[in-house]
Amino acid sequence: MKAIIITVLLLTTLFATCQEYHKILIVNGYLHVGNGQTIEKSLIGIEDGIITMVKNNLTTSYSPEEWDTIIDVKGQHIYPGFVAPNSTLGITEIDAVRATRDFDEVGAFNPHVRSQIAFNVESKVISTVRTNGVLISQATPRGGIISGSSAVMKLDGWNWEDATISASDGIHLNWPNSIAYWKSPKEGNEHYLKQKDEIYAFFEMAKSYSLASKKAEKDIRLEAMKDCFSGNKRVYIHANEIQQLVDIIEFSKHFNLSFPVIVGGYDAHLIPEQLIHAKIPVMLVRTHSLPQKEEDDVDLPYKLPYLLQKAGVQFCLQNEGDMEAMNARNIPFLAGTAMAYGLTMEQAIRSVTLSSCEIMGINTLYGSIEKGKSATLFISSGDALDMRGNQLTLALIDGLFMNLENSQSLLYKKYKAKYEKGK
Numbered sequence: 115m116k117a118i119i120i121t122v123l124l125l126t127t128l129f130a131t132c133q134e135y136h137k138i139l140i141v142n143g144y145l146h147v148g149n150g151q152t153i154e155k156s157l158i159g160i161e162d163g164i165i166t167m168v169k170n171n172l173t174t175s176y177s178p179e180e181w182d183t184i185i186d187v188k189g190q191h192i193y194p195g196f197v198a199p200n201s202t203l204g205i206t207e208i209d210a211v212r213a214t215r216d217f218d219e220v221g222a223f224n225p226h227v228r229s230q231i232a233f234n235v236e237s238k239v240i241s242t243v244r245t246n247g248v249l250i251s252q253a254t255p256r257g258g259i260i261s262g263s264s265a266v267m268k269l270d271g272w273n274w275e276d277a278t279i280s281a282s283d284g285i286h287l288n289w290p291n292s293i294a295y296w297k298s299p300k301e302g303n304e305h306y307l308k309q310k311d312e313i314y315a316f317f318e319m320a321k322s323y324s325l326a327s328k329k330a331e332k333d334i335r336l337e338a339m340k341d342c343f344s345g346n347k348r349v350y351i352h353a354n355e356i357q358q359l360v361d362i363i364e365f366s367k368h369f370n371l372s373f374p375v376i377v378g379g380y381d382a383h384l385i386p387e388q389l390i391h392a393k394i395p396v397m398l399v400r401t402h403s404l405p406q407k408e409e410d411d412v413d414l415p416y417k418l419p420y421l422l423q424k425a426g427v428q429f430c431l432q433n434e435g436d437m438e439a440m441n442a443r444n445i446p447f448l449a450g451t452a453m454a455y456g457l458t459m460e461q462a463i464r465s466v467t468l469s470s471c472e473i474m475g476i477n478t479l480y481g482s483i484e485k486g487k488s489a490t491l492f493i494s495s496g497d498a499l500d501m502r503g504n505q506l507t508l509a510l511i512d513g514l515f516m517n518l519e520n521s522q523s524l525l526y527k528k529y530k531a532k533y534e535k536g537k
Contacts, residue, residue: 136182137161138513141171143187143493148194148467148482150460156192160489163513168485187493190507193463194482195249195490196498197470198442199397200350200377200432203251204233204240204267206439218257223316225285225338227262229253233274239439241520244269246443246504247492249511250279252474254286254350259313261286263338264350266474268490270511283474284348284375285338287313292357310361317369345372348475354380354399354406363392375473377432380406383418386425395428395473400435401448413455419465420456430470450499462499489513 138160145156145168157174159167159181178184207214216232233253234240243251249269255262263282271277290309294301303309320339341347349371351362359381366374376382379396382389389396403415411417422429431448433441445466453462471481479488490511496503509516 137180138183138185138489139176139181140185140187140192140493141176143190143192145192145483146194146460146463147484148464149484150464152460158192158483158489158491160510160513163489165483165485165487165489168483185508187508189495191494191496191498192483193247193492193494193498194467195480195492195509195511196247196445196466197430197474197481198243198248198251198433198445199430199470199474200254200264200434201251201438201442202254202256203243203439203442204235204237204253204269205229205255207234207237207239209437209439217255217261219255219262222259223335224255224258224262225260225320226334227255228265228282229255229262230265230267230274230278230281233265233267233277235271235273235277238521239442240269242440242522243443244509244516245506245518245520245523246446247494247498247506247509248442248445249490249492249509249516250471250476250480251442252283257288259288260316261288263347266476268511270514270516279476279480280474282338282341282347283476284350284373285342286350286352286377289313289351289353289358289362292355292361314365314368317365321369342371343369348373348375350375350377350397352377354378356381356384359385360388363388363394366392366394373475377434379429380415380418382427382429383421383425386422386427389427390425395430396422397432397470397473398422398429400433401431401451402444403435416451416455419452419462423457423461428469428473429465430473431465432470446499446504447501450497450501453499459499 140158142155145153153170155171157169157171157176202217205216219227251269252264252266254264263285266280266283268277268279290306291303292306294303320336321343323336324340324343342349353359353362353376374394376394377397378399380399382396398418401415405412405414433445449462449466453459468481471477480490483491492509493507495505495507498504506518509518
């Protein structure tokens with residue numbers, strides 16, 4: 115078969131065709147593998163959506179006849195698809211319109227609520243996020259004490275079933291505040307112990323239910339908790355304060371949780387040894403945020419990734435906060451800020467690719483560009499962690515080419531053409 119050789123000038127046409135290519139070879143790109151390694155001039159072979167070859171083009175030859183598509187990306191950078199953990203992307207469209215917010219249900223304990231079935235693959239917000247290289251997200255519910263179960267989703271597909279990577283990767287527990295932030299001056303939360311006891315009581319009930327050989331009546335809430343105790347589902351515990359983190363370590367030990375994860379972890383840098391010993395990773399609080407305490411360094415949020423990296427705590431970056439669905443497009447720039455404050459470039463890339471996938475348990479297929487993994491990757495003409503350099507020319511999810519147009523880029527082109535015409 116005669117290979118189709120594609121250069122960057124023809125990539126827009128390639129996207130528009132939506133055609134499937136079964137044997138793809140990407141050559142001459144600067145490869146950021148995602149695990150800390152790089153290849154200056156790479157060969158990446160893809161067959162039916164799976165990476166079959168990752169080699170150095172300087173030391174390896176190839177036969178063009180073996181590939182139906184060869185893409186030369188000389189001078190460009192290749193990255194694994196960036197990941198947006200702990201996000202409402204896909205389950206909210208307009209924050210100010212209640213009918214488009216599908217992430218918060220009534221009730222305090224809702225482990226049975228599944229974000230997977232609420233995921234909207236046709237979201238216009240998703241197309242703007244994908245343009246910056248974010249190709250995977252963890253659709254995460256909010257509200258209550260136990261918000262529900264998150265799902266890891268591809269940012270493309272015919273429907274939510276088609277977009278699903280992991281249907282229910284873990285439940286999300288909102289740990290009570292140990293500090294009463296609503297009081298001035300701040301003081302300890304007088305209801306903290308009572309609220310903590312409520313969580314313990316629910317987990318005790320859920321654990322007993324999971325161990326019972328015969329159940330008189332099926333309880334859908336407790337059924338959703340069973341896999342947390344068998345080691346097949348993660349428990350994501352949202353907390354930031356040091357008292358919370360210490361209590362969460364004890365809580366995880368008490369219930370022998372196989373995969374506890376701290377989401378937020380603002381004070382995690384104060385107890386790194388305890389977290390490492392307990393094997394609890396951290397989905398770190400948004401890097402682009404203000405210090406939470408008056409005595410903190412003004413740049414502490416920027417330095418937190420470096421502090422955890424230096425201490426040896428497993429972590430990844432996430433973007434929970436105001437307008438988090440829309441701002442998921444800033445995930446690469448959170449990593450860029452972390453690089454400016456201590457991480458190396460490859461450590462920063464890992465924090466939004468492989469580390470995220472390891473913590474969510476999907477790293478066997480996603481998170482890095484290695485043989486045997488899904489061809490979920492993108493190519494940028496410049497440094498993807500820099501706003502000026504993040505210019506995608508190609509993106510694939512499971513080996514399928516993505517259309518990188520979105521409503522914003524279309525409007526830009528429309529009005530650019532209008533005013534250029536009037537010159």
